[in-house]
Amino acid sequence: MTILEVDSVIKRYGTETVALDNVSFSVQPGEFVAIIGPSGAGKSTLLRCINRLIDVTSGDIRFAGVSVPQLRGAALRRHRTQIGMIFQHYNLVNRLSVIENVLHGRLGYKNTLQGILGLYSEQEKRDAVRILETLGLTEQMYKRCDQLSGGQKQRVGIARALVQKPKMLLCDEPIASLDPSSAKVIMDTLQDINRTMGITVLVNLHQVDVALHYAERIIGVNKGRIIYDGAPHALSNAQIYQIYGSEAGELILDLKERYAA
């Protein structure tokens, strides 16, 4: 039983640019998958096609047995509630408090009136508080988000995704704007969520060493095509060259050797 099936997906911007060129892969429930590749390889586009922030040009995506590209209106919203998303720039409403931002994760379950007025149930608020506790943000709960550090903001982003009670998390460069120690906290948190809650995690990464360390499976993308799909230890140097191009490849291999040593 697969949770996600991406089947010959093509995404074109305009008539010229091909962001995704016949991409196919499937993900099992509970997998931790890292998607690596250079900037502009189509990683972000791929994630956004899965929760339909971007429409595919052709091909099919099935999530929990439901075909995604045809979804409209309420069915599309229901689909999105099952998938949490985490962003490079956290995408919080900076002027609102931490708890308000976390509760935004419940808006997908609300009708129009509840949504406009921001009416959340006791249970939802308790859930939000509990999730903030597990992420170590209890003290920050009523602070405005613009008073937090980058690592704290990203944990708020994770809390907002978790309060959705998602089956899968899509993480778009979650640590690209963070310092190394905050980045480690975030990656450890994602791994912990994956292991203890059984939530499938799909994470876009720039950092090959991080991907190799955390992921159970690597998907390497270049120019919209999948170059590699398999276990981290089986990823060969030649394949890293292929994913990143020669010069960047050398630098990455350097890091990989040092990391291994």
Added chain:
Amino acid sequence: MQPEAFFRRRRLQSLLFLLIITALTYGGILMTQFDVTQGLMAIPRAFSWAIANFIPDERAWSRLPRILEKLQETVLMAVASSSIASVFGLGLALLGANTTRPHPWFSLPARALASVFRNIDVSVWALILLFSFGQSGFTGFFALFFVTLGFITRVMVETIDEVSTDSVEALRATGAGYTAIISQSVIPACLPQLISWVLYMIETNIRSATLVGILTGTGIGFLFDLYFKNFSYGSASLVVLLTVAVVLIIETVSNYVRRVIL
């Protein structure tokens, strides 16, 4: 190029520029037959005349209650037109902004409408509306309303795209509906900017209301016009002084509010 040659060219350029300016000025003086010495001599006389005539006299102070009443009318008009126009302007901006437009087709008409309202000057609006509403408060109200609507729409389109694009994407990803996204993320993110611009428009509109009043025969502008044409310069200057005072007070208040909310 040698450094000497470069700086010589620079000096020549400056000299040429100076010559052109002098020639233009002198030519202008000749063409308009402007007597420079007489013009300069007139300045002190103008001042002494102004000081003698524009100091509010006994009669001016006896008109104070009437002036204050009209001033209050004008301030309330400016506040009402600014705040009501801002509500509509925010609605139009939501249709026009790339982040929040319900469909790409809405964007251009909303922005075009705002542009038309904004680019017709408030005095022109007042003259056009005179035909429909005559010399009444409505004319002034709508003239200020239209200009404010155009202005608020324009600045809010930019603000919305600037401050809420990221969080709108995040809320769409959670499955939130359009109205929930607007009320939970766009409005909270933009509200301080909106309030700040509304305060700015209230200040601007009090100044404009004076001019509009002259044209439409209402409010403080009408009183100024009346006194001025009756040679009651003292009363006219009291009107001006009080208007300036009110504008300064409102500026102080809104600067304080801005500091608190931003």
